[in-house]
Amino acid sequence: MQKKSRTPKKTAKSATTRHLIKSKTANPTQTKINQLWQKIQQQKQAITDFETQLTQGLTLYQTLIIPVQKDHLLPAQIALLERLMALFERKTLADWQRDLMVTWMSELQTDIEHIDSEQGRRLHQQMLTLMQKVSLYKVPADQQQDAEAHMQAEFARLVQDMTGEDIPAPEGGWNFENIGDTIEKYQQSQRFSKGDNGFEAEDENIDHAYFQQKFAKNSTKNRNNNAEEFEIWLNQMFRRTAKVLHPDKQPEGELRDQNEALMARLSYAKEQQDIATIIELYMTHAGDNVLADMAELDEKHLVKALAQQLDALKYQYKARQQSSVLTDYALKRLQKASKDPKEQQKWLKEIQHEAKQCEITKSQLKSLSKLKGILETMWEQEHAQELRMRAMMMEEMFGEGFEFYE
Numbered sequence: 001m002q003k004k005s006r007t008p009k010k011t012a013k014s015a016t017t018r019h020l021i022k023s024k025t026a027n028p029t030q031t032k033i034n035q036l037w038q039k040i041q042q043q044k045q046a047i048t049d050f051e052t053q054l055t056q057g058l059t060l061y062q063t064l065i066i067p068v069q070k071d072h073l074l075p076a077q078i079a080l081l082e083r084l085m086a087l088f089e090r091k092t093l094a095d096w097q098r099d100l101m102v103t104w105m106s107e108l109q110t111d112i113e114h115i116d117s118e119q120g121r122r123l124h125q126q127m128l129t130l131m132q133k134v135s136l137y138k139v140p141a142d143q144q145q146d147a148e149a150h151m152q153a154e155f156a157r158l159v160q161d162m163t164g165e166d167i168p169a170p171e172g173g174w175n176f177e178n179i180g181d182t183i184e185k186y187q188q189s190q191r192f193s194k195g196d197n198g199f200e201a202e203d204e205n206i207d208h209a210y211f212q213q214k215f216a217k218n219s220t221k222n223r224n225n226n227a228e229e230f231e232i233w234l235n236q237m238f239r240r241t242a243k244v245l246h247p248d249k250q251p252e253g254e255l256r257d258q259n260e261a262l263m264a265r266l267s268y269a270k271e272q273q274d275i276a277t278i279i280e281l282y283m284t285h286a287g288d289n290v291l292a293d294m295a296e297l298d299e300k301h302l303v304k305a306l307a308q309q310l311d312a313l314k315y316q317y318k319a320r321q322q323s324s325v326l327t328d329y330a331l332k333r334l335q336k337a338s339k340d341p342k343e344q345q346k347w348l349k350e351i352q353h354e355a356k357q358c359e360i361t362k363s364q365l366k367s368l369s370k371l372k373g374i375l376e377t378m379w380e381q382e383h384a385q386e387l388r389m390r391a392m393m394m395e396e397m398f399g400e401g402f403e404f405y406e
Contacts, residue, residue, distance in 0.1 A: 029299045036306040040276050043313040047320065054324055057331040060338050068351050069115045076358035077115075081108045081123060083362050085130055087371050091137055097375045098134070104378075114325060233298050234278065238270050241282045275305045 026034065084105050088098065105127055113120020156169065245266060247259045262281065269277035326334070337343040365371050 029303060032303050033299065033306065036303065036310060037276075037279075040306060040310050040313060043310060043317060044276075047313065047317050050317065050320060053331060054326065057326050057334050060334040061326065061330075064334070064337055064344060065347065065351075066115060068348055072352050072355040073358070074112065074115050074119070076355040076362070077108055077112050078119065078123070080358045080362045080365075081105055081112065083365050084108070085127065087365065087368060088130060089134065090368050092368065093372075096379065097372065100375050100378055102131070234275065237282050237286075238266065238278055241266055241278065241286045244286045245281070274309070275302075276309045 084101060087093075088101055088105070093101070109120060109123050109127060112123060152169065156166075242263065245259050245262045247256050247263060262285070266278065266281050268274075269281070333343070333347075337347055361374075364374065
């Protein structure tokens with residue numbers, strides 16, 4: 001009995017693995033278009049891969065590390081920071097000592113916020129209010145009332161800049177601990193008084209802001225008849241794609257829902273002037289020959305537009321990496337710890353050791369003189385490190401054997 005040959009299932013066409021121009025006789029401009037298109041797809045994939053890796057890393061971090069930090073490290077860090085804040089109010093501290101303490105407390109507060117965001121924000125507000133109070137120490141007694149009035153006026157100006165509204169000061173005056181809650185309560189009361197039962201949607205265009213700014217600037221600067229012809233071509237591509245993807249083309253059900261999502265993506269791409277996404281959706285759902293009947297001048301405009309898109313994606317990728325709470329080292333270590341119990345135990349011991357060091361340091365801060373001794377040691381270490389760095393730079397410039405004297 002002869003076996004029936006299986007017919008491979010048809011899969012949706014993908015724009016990410018093809019050139020925009022298939023011609024073997026592509027001119028230099030068309031070759032550049034193909035190169036840019038490939039780089040755009042590679043950059044998009046890099047962003048997707050990073051987001052996937054980051055999501056997995058954050059899940060592992062929440063599962064493996066945060067519980068241990070909350071049990072062991074967080075209480076010790078909070079206790080140390082609160083002790084430092086209590087000592088920060090002492091009037092006999094020198095400016096350089098306060099500067100060191102601000103750096104020290106800020107680092108602790110940042111670490112706390114990574115473990116428990118609510119506790120971190122609370123302590124941050126307390127620190128700002130404390131600094132506001134200490135800033136008045138140098139003001140003569142007969143001028144403190146004027147200084148406080150000036151500070152309140154500055155707070156009112158800040159609130160005006162933030163909200164565009166004249167919000168009444170809370171009882172007792174503005175400070176860093178009450179400014180956020182006061183603004184939020186006022187805005188809520190205004191919304192309810194106007195009959196608005198919802199909040200404004202968050203701005204989700206952050207990732208597109210750079211591209212949008214550059215594209216808009218370029219479009220305004222270079223707008224001419226040729227650019228308008230290119231926009232006509234792009235609008236035609238949008239309309240052809242929209243015609244295929246319109247939800248009304250499908251009956252009620254899963255396909256209609258898919259088309260609604262695709263149509264929303266297409267509309268957003270047009271709004272953001274995201275040319276690569278419009279072309280990608282066109283090639284996948286409407287037709288292969290994206291550059292059919294495209295004039296040579298239109299091709300040059302497409303090169304510029306794709307180059308801008310590539311710049312935007314590179315910027316988005318770097319910005320996302322820089323804003324990530326997990327470094328590349330941390331991500332790799334988390335992946336290793338998820339598979340190796342010994343690595344988990346090693347990390348646990350490091351966290352416990354760090355908590356113990358916080359407890360020891362707090363126990364040493366029994367008096368202001370003890371604090372000043374620790375700050376003196378910290379300053380000497382920082383100064384020595386600075387001298388070492390300068391010596392290394394000099395040695396690199398003038399060769400080995402160079403001696404640097406302070």
